[in-house]
Every structure is written in C-alpha cells, then in structure tokens.
Amino acid sequence: MQVNEYKPLIVAFCCNWCSYAGADLAGNNRLNYPAEVKIIRVPCSCRVNPMFILRAFQRGADGVIICGCHPGDCHYTSGNYYTRRRMAALFSMLDYLGIEKERTRVEWVSAAEGAKFAATMNDFVEKVVALGENKRLEDLRCKK
C-alpha cells in the first residue's frame, strides 16, 4: 500500500436493492475493502442527483462512486438506464471542466457480487489515492 498516510474520503451511493446488498455480502464474506468508503444507501441509482455528487466533493469527498443494479435488473425496471445516461453526460462534463475523471465512476453490482463490490472499491480507492486530495471541486470553507 501507499507509504504516505493520506486517507481519501470516498462516497459510494449504493442502490438499496442490489449494490447495498452486494456491500452487505462483501461484509458477511469478510472481504476487505478500505474503510474510507462511506456508503450512502439510495432507493435506486437514479435517485442520485448530480447535485449530490457535487456536494459530496464540496464537503470533502475525494471520489464519488455510484453503484446500481445491472442494466436490465433495476427494481423499478428502468431507473438505472437513466442513471447510465445522466452519469455519462455528467462525468463527461466534469472531465471537460478539468476535474480528474478517475474521481467519478459508475459500477453495476448485484446482490450476489460481494466480491465484485470489494474489488471495485479497492480499485477505486487505489486510483483516487494515486490522484491525491480533491483540489478542483473543493470548498475551502469546509476544510478544517
């Protein structure tokens, strides 16, 4: 692991029906993933408003990941299809504004994929750690 003591703050929006259960399974199976990942449960991945993502960055997040059911498996039939389009557009815009693209990600994690959840988080945290602190969407008022 990294030598320095830098601990990123990762916000993971997890859909209630698949990914949150996937995270649960990862825990039950004693699979390791970094403690810096803070999970926020949402009813569906399409509940995630772009504002949530920006506010997470404002409040000190270094990376934001959205996890939902696999396309086609949405509990509400089509929610994650919308998520897919919205986040594609938003992430492309953030990249356009010069915000590092590795800080945002969407992954589809089902309730059975505890291992995928842990692996995804490990990978995501590693990438964010490599980038270091979020400086481009920070709000200095929120820094201690």
Next chain:
Amino acid sequence: MQKITREQLIEKAVALLADGTVSCVLGWSKGEFDYDVTPAIFNNEEELKANFVFNDFCGVNFSKYLVAKTQKCEGKILVFLKPCDTYSFNQLLTEHRFDREKVYAVGIPCEGMADVAKVKTICGDGIASINFDGENLAVTTLYEDAPVMISTNDVLAERCVNCKSKKHVAYDELIGDEGEVIESNRFDEVEKLEAMTPDERFAFWQNELSRCIRCNACRDACPACTCEKCVFDNPNSGVENKSPANSFEEKMFHIIRAFHVAGRCTDCGECSRVCPQNIPLHLLNRKFIKDMNEFYGEYQAGAEVGSRAPLVDYTTEDLEPGEVFNRGDMNA
C-alpha cells in the same frame, strides 16, 4: 443588415391588431442609443410607430417572455421570432409552458445580430450614432468626425457566427424567405477544449467561472430555465447561495444549471449574450449537446414539438459512463 425592415414589421403588426387577430405585440423598443433595444409590449399603432425598432441589435429571444405574458394578456400576443427563437418556442411548447392558442407567431428572417461589444473593440467607446448602411454599420463616435465603417460580418455575435439554422421550425405566418438548417462550426471551440489536457481545461474554466458574480442573468434570460422556483433560490434546498464564495459555489451553479437544461437547451446563446462578465457559458451547453449527439444520436432540442430529450430516454444498448472517457481518448 437585416433583409426585412422595421416598416414591414410595423405594417404586419398594425394589420393584425386592426383585424383583431392579436391584442398586443411583443417587440423591440428603441432605447437611448442606436444599439440598445429593450423588449416591450406594444398595444396600438401609435406605440409601434413611435418606439418599435428592428435592426442588427435585436438579439433578444422573446420565447421565454411568452410564459409570463400569455398568462397576463387577454387575447393573442403577436410575437416576432427569428429562426433560432423558434427552437426555444417549440421547446417551451413541448414542456407545456404556455398556451399555443394565445400566441400568433410571425417568423422573420435573420441575417445575424451584431454584438455591440465587438463594435466597440473596433471603434472604441463613445458611440454617438450608428447608421445601418447596406452591409455596413456606419458608426460615429464622440471622438472622430468621420464615421467608422464596419462590416456587420465582422461584429456578429458569437452565436450568429456559428448560426445553426436559418430555418423557422414554428410560426403562424412567415415574412420573407425561409432559410435552411446550416452545417455550423459551433462545436469547434468545444473540440479545442477537449483536446487540451485536464490541467489546461481546469485553468481555462477556473479563469472563466471565477469571474461569475452570480447575478443570475444567464438563468433569468434562459428560455429553458422556466422553473417556478429555482433550486438556487429555495432556502430549503440546502444549496441556496447567493454569492460566489470560495470558487465552489459558482462551479456548482453553472454545472447544475447546464445539466438541468441539457437535452432541453436549443443553443440559443442567450446565456452568453447576457453575461455581464462575458463568460462563454454556451461552451458548457454545447458540450452537453455535442456529447449527447455523439452518444445517443443527433438531437436538436426544439426542432419539433413533443420530441423526447436524450436524458429522459434510454436504450438498453447505451454506452457505459466509463466508456465516455475511452471515446475521448480515441478522439484525441
């Protein structure tokens, strides 16, 4: 130089008022200077003859005014729409923002509108008068005796340089000739930015957006921003912030605003026109338009009433958000 004249429009308006088709006219009213033009409601022939103007500075898009004015005005409103305005007009109809029955839309051709700031970079401050002389503007300043001749093509507003359509997509009646949709170069600037490194892009936007004074002019002029209460005005939203503090608030505001109008923005360019700090806000909207064209197929908001915008639609085969960047890399 516009191909139709003020007199033609007044004549049309007077006729429509006289036969009772409309009860008032939404048009451009002359101001203190030859270039300053204020949108206004005209109720009769005298008012029209006294104050109505039509010249190279009539850039204001009237579509948004219809939302409020159709509710207030009894009878129909006559509105003059340039080709780009008709897209906003359709988009507002798609969103059921005003009653089509209360509007009589007259399409007018547009040869592109001039930007007075560009005029001033050529002739300097202190414009005493502007005469519209064929293809040229004859600008007399307080400081030179002879007028400066400026070709209108040299001072076109950015949105008109990159005009996307001279075709009207909605009207009850058309004055003059119908134009065509144009292959514009409007995405060139966006591509230029995309080709930069993230650091360069960040520096570019940091410089632009940090100038924002949060006057909300972009939002209040935008025909796609017609929420009854904006989330940024609502104290209960948790994001209501009136000021650009710490370089975050203004980024948040502009990203969210651009996202909220993504798929609904017709690229009319009002946001950039009204920005007192000349922030190229259209580059944010065009990025969304370009992306969605590439990701989900060509789509022009407002081209037809009732069309479904890309962000409220989906297919099962859409690309994954992660692939967005791969595409970018391939392009670069």
Next chain:
Amino acid sequence: MNNRVETLIPKLGVITDVRIDTPDIKTFRVVTPDGKKAFDHRPGQCAMLSIPGVGEAMFSITSSPTNEEFMEFSIKKCGCVTDWLHQAEVGQQITIRGPYGNPFPVDDVFAGKDLLFIAGGVGLAPLRSVINYCRHYRDRYGKIDIVYGSRSKDDLLDYQEIINEWSTDAGVNVHLTIDNPQEGWDGHVGFVPNYVKELGFDTNKVAVLCGPPIMIKFTLEGLCAIGFEKTNIYTTLELRMKCGVGKCGRCNVGAKYVCKDGPVFRCDELDELPAEY
C-alpha cells in the same frame, strides 16, 4: 479592532424557561450565560435571535423593561427559525443582539392619557411589554382598556397572566373575545374589529394596535369611524429583516426602515408610506 463594537455580532443567550402558551406559540425566557439580562430595552423594541446554521430572525421583546432579570419572547411557529426554537429545550444556547427599533412613546405621548390596547393572536406579544410597563408605572397613566381576541380560547396568549393579574388591576379593563363559539367559553364571541365597535370607546385616548394585517386594517377603519384621530393610534409593522440597523435594505418601505424607524409607527405616519407592508 476586535474591541470595536460590531452590531452584527451577537451575544450569547440561554433559554432558561419555555412556556407553552397555545398549540403554536411558546414563550421563551432568555438570559446571558451568567444569568443576567442581555441588554436594556424600551417597550416595543425588538431583538435578533439566532441559532447558528438555522438563521436569524427579529422578534419583539415580550417582557417589560421593568423586568430586570430576564427577557421573554412569545414566538409563533411559522418558519425555519421558529420551528427550530419550538424544539429547543431549557438550557439551549442561542444568540441575541439588540435592542432594535423605535419604542412606543410611553414616557411622553402616552403619559397621563387613557390607553386602549387592541391585539389579535400573537399580536399581543409586542403589546405585552407596553401593557406591563404601564401597569408597573400605573400612576403615570389613566384608564387602561385591553381588547384581545384570538381564534379560540386555546389560542389566547398569556391567558393566566391576563386573568390573574391584568384583570384584577384597578383601572384596567380586559375585554376578551374569540372568533367562534367554544365549549367552556362564556365570554364574547366575534372578531376584534366588530368587538371594538360594539364596545364603543371614548375617543379621548391613545390606541395601540397589533395583530394580523387584516385585523389592523379593519380595526383601524372602525376606530376612525367612531371618531379616533389617526395621530392617536399606534401600530407595529413587520417585514423581513437581516441587519436590524437600517443598512441591509430589506425592510425599506418608502424612506423608512422598519428595523430602525419602526417597528412602531403612528397611523398617520403609515399613510405617508407607500402601501408596501
């Protein structure tokens, strides 16, 4: 620099008592952390209370200046700050700054006169400080009449104080009314403006009005109809305020700032203002 007084920077206050007056009005007792009164005030003046992160709002000081120990605020639950205050418990710290605004002219205009106080609902809050001030210096004033109305018996503010103290004072007449008949209420039923007309006061006195705008409007008309001069009627205004010192521009009506030139206005002064309040 830091020793310069800055009016926008508040003092600390502690809520030492919360009294539930009506279903939506509570009265809060506030002192400084060392148990003293935060500042002296005159009857009718206001103070800015705030809870960090929630907001700041202007409230009239309900307690009389003659109370040397604490200040009281009767607050109706109607917005963010008031919602939060209604959840607050004894011991909660808040911030307080003031006093702001013009007081009632208790020492000159009111002196020696008969007084008529007319209040509706939570409108009694600003009047309570004047009423108690006048009761305290009873010999300085003539006869005192108080007309107070509310939606129902349960919505009458300070009911115990009215019954036990005000009504028993010599020379103080209390007339209570509620909007609709109610079980257990044998007093007057009807709206305040009508009740005032029914009572038909002698016009040789100073009237003070406070209540919802609609009540003020009709009561004022009623008083004028029975012969009161507008120069003898006082009322208070309420507008959104932020600074409290006539600088932020929010409560500007005509050339007046409600926070600085008000909230107490004489009714003939109000006529000079544009109708924007």
Next chain:
Amino acid sequence: MRKCSLDKMNLVFAEIAKNAALYLPVDQNDGSAVYKKWEEGTVWSNALNTVRSPKDFFFPQTEDLMKFTTSGKNIEIIDTRSESEDFVIFGVRACDVKSFDILDRVFLTEPVDSFYGSRREHGVIISLACTRPSETCFCKTFGIDASEPAGDISAWKTETEIFFKANTEKGEELLNKLSALTEDCDDSTVNEQKAKINAIMNKLPLKDLTTDAFGGGKTNEFFNLPVWDELSGTCLGCGTCTFVCPTCQCYDIKDFNTGNGVIRYRCWDSCMYSDFTKMAHGNNRLTQKERFRQRFMHKLVYFPENNDGEFSCVGCGRCLAKCPISMNIVKVMKKLGGATNE
C-alpha cells in the same frame, strides 16, 4: 501638483506597492478590465472603467462576519474580524470615488459597520480624470466633475505624462513617498486637460439629463404611476444592475455549515430578486413591478430623503452597458419626468 513621465509608471507602482497592496485596472482576455493586485509586469489598462465597480474593496461581494461552533446545547461565538491591510486603489474614476461617499452614508452612520469602516480607514484612493468618457456616462447629472475627481490623490493623464494632486493627509503622505519619482509643476497642462474633458462632457448624449424632478418627499408623486408597469414589463429579475452598481449596498446575512462549525457571512443581495423580502408569512413585494420600482425609488427618492438630497446613483453607466434587456435608470428617469434641459 506633481508630475511624472508615463514611462516611469512602473517605478511609481513599485514604490507604492512597497508599503501597501496596490490594485489597478488590468485588461482581461475578453477586453474588459478588472481591478487586480499589482505585481512586477502587471500592465495598467487603458479602459474607461472596470465591469465590477471598486465598491468591492470596501464592501466585498461576500465576507465572513463571524464563526460559531456548537457542542450540545452550547454555542461559541468566534469573532473572526481582523484589521484590514493597507491598500491603495489606483485609477478610480470620478463617479466611483463619489460612490464611496454614498456607501459611507450607509455604513459609517451610527451604528458604524466596522467591517466596512476598517477597510475604509486603510484604503487610499488615487482617482483618475476621464479622458475618453463613454456615451453611457452621465455623472454630470449628479453634479460630478469627471475632470476633477475626488479621492485622496487626484490624477490626470496626458499622452506622455501623469499629474498628481493630493487632496487629503493620507494622499499627501503617499505622494511624499513618490517625491523621488515625481517633480513639481504648475497646473497649466492639467487645466488644459480639464478644459478638453469638459468640452467632451458637453457633447455626451446624456448631458441634458437632470434630477430636477426627483428627490426626497416625492414618494407619493411617483409611487402609483402606471408607467411602472410598462418600465418593468420585461425586466428579467436578475441582479446584474445591482451587482455592477457602485452604490447598491443591500446585503443578506446567511449561515453556512462547514461541517466543523458555522460561518455567518454576508453577501450582496438584490432587491430585484423574488425572495428579497420573502418571509415566513408572505412577501410584501409579490411582482417584479414592485421590486423594480423599489430599486429606482430608492435611488431617486428614498435615499435623497434620508441623506440631504444626495441621490444614490453616480451616473457611471454600468447598468446601461450591462442590463440584458437594456432597461436602466436613464430610461426610468426620462419616463418618470426627468425632463431634459432642451
């Protein structure tokens, strides 16, 4: 009167910047000017004026007032005020200098606003006469002489030289520090310059606009005029006019929860905004007409009523240039009866 060659301006700037932060108008990419802090290599703009007015220096768009920390039922109030640093603003036009007087009337009357006051005490203003006014200028309407700007030091620029005259003690002190770079001179060149400026001022399109119709005590004369409907009919309700205005001073006080404390800050607000007067039980200005009317009544009637007839407009012309729909105070004045002298 002291003068110095324009070639030596960089040395003058460097000398001033030794003791205080120096701000001057600098060109931006888009052609407009903005006040920037001077450092070696900064180029002084030739533009007539900046988009944002220099009121920012004394009354910034956003500033922290204090901080709170909370624990349980307890609150701690932290006074975050600090003494302002010494600074010099260079190149302020006559209209903007006058705007400081107007802001002073608001912020320096009792109770004094110490945030504003501290910056006012520590700021030195070097004004600059206008050589090339714009068609949007109408400072003369408010009795401002563009050829004789106030401020701690007044300056006049010719093609080759710049002339300084100190007006206050602060200005005197600063000018003395520049004695090695400047030389004594008589005021003949400056007088010539003034005459030239005045000749142009008399050619400006808005030269005949007067305030005769306005002033304190005229609320009822204007308030209910039906023309407000027409004037405000297409107002977008944005805050551009108020935010570029050098004399608009309304502000809002808001709390921001940072997650480790609450910052109470103040920021500019605009009477044009729909929520300006909104409170829990309603709003006393429900339509844009009322908000629009408030702004202009305040500048032309209410403010003079409270401030010895002083109008809260300086004729800088920023709102004329920046309003998205070109509705502005000049049009309002003319419509309401600001009859011209013609």
